[in-house]
Amino acid sequence: MALDSTRTKADHLSTFKFFQSLLILLPAFFLTYLLRFSIGIPTNLLEFSTGVLLVIWLFGITFFRFPKPLLSRWHLTVLILFLLAPTIATIATVFHLPQGDEVPLGIWKGWFMAPAAYYLVLSSSFRSSSDLDKLLSFSLGFFGLTAAVLLWQYFTGIFSDIAATPDHRLVWPYLDPWTGKGSSGNYPALFFSPFLALSFMRLLRSTEN
Numbered sequence: 001m002a003l004d005s006t007r008t009k010a011d012h013l014s015t016f017k018f019f020q021s022l023l024i025l026l027p028a029f030f031l032t033y034l035l036r037f038s039i040g041i042p043t044n045l046l047e048f049s050t051g052v053l054l055v056i057w058l059f060g061i062t063f064f065r066f067p068k069p070l071l072s073r074w075h076l077t078v079l080i081l082f083l084l085a086p087t088i089a090t091i092a093t094v095f096h097l098p099q100g101d102e103v104p105l106g107i108w109k110g111w112f113m114a115p116a117a118y119y120l121v122l123s124s125s126f127r128s129s130s131d132l133d134k135l136l137s138f139s140l141g142f143f144g145l146t147a148a149v150l151l152w153q154y155f156t157g158i159f160s161d162i163a164a165t166p167d168h169r170l171v172w173p174y175l176d177p178w179t180g181k182g183s184s185g186n187y188p189a190l191f192f193s194p195f196l197a198l199s200f201m202r203l204l205r206s207t208e209n
Contacts, residue, residue: 012065019060020125022053026118027139030191031146033110042106050114057121069124079116086112136198143195 032045039048060066071079090108126132 009065015064016060016066016125019053019056019066020131022056023122023125024135024138026050026053028142044110047110047114050118053121054117057125067124067127069120070127071123079120083112083116136202140195140199140202143192143199147192 026049029046029049032049033047035045036042037044037048057066061068086108090104093104122135126135
């Protein structure tokens with residue numbers, strides 16, 4: 001019995017480690033919000049992937065002893081407010097928009113619900129400093145690779161003929177897969193901002209040590 005119990009714990013741990021690997025890989029797919037499709041409701045590949053991870057996480061908590069979320073009252077309050085405010089705003093906006101509800105519902109789903117689900121799963125699955133450091137290292141590595149690709153695009157001029165801006169700002173790989181047109185240079189700026197902050201914080205921490 002003891003051997004079976006030990007083997008079961010080892011299986012649960014290996015399953016959880018595999019799930020952690022999937023979570024670590026998700027930042028590499030942040031750009032897939034441009035790959036849009038419908039599953040009864042409009043969505044994109046990033047939202048769909050986040051939803052799949054959420055379902056796997058709930059299944060893992062139920063059957064594979066995944067760590068349950070440890071949210072203080074303060075964290076829970078902030079999370080509820082984070083979701084409640086845009087939900088109320090979206091409902092109010094939908095009822096007053098003559099052109100329909102697709103845009104506000106898409107913003108509500110993609111900008112608030114999906115990130116909140118990702119935060120909940122991430123904060124529950126990465127608690128040790130070594131795990132957090134691994135997650136940060138991978139995210140910053142992907143950020144650096146993306147920045148290098150954008151710089152390569154800028155200096156070589158690749159895709160410059162379909163760039164949305166006349167000055168051919170850093171566009172690729174932010175291309176609309178349906179129209180083939182480059183998106184605004186604001187997209188890379190918004191994408192890189194949090195990673196730049198994390199990089200700066202990590203640099204300060206390394207200099208202190």
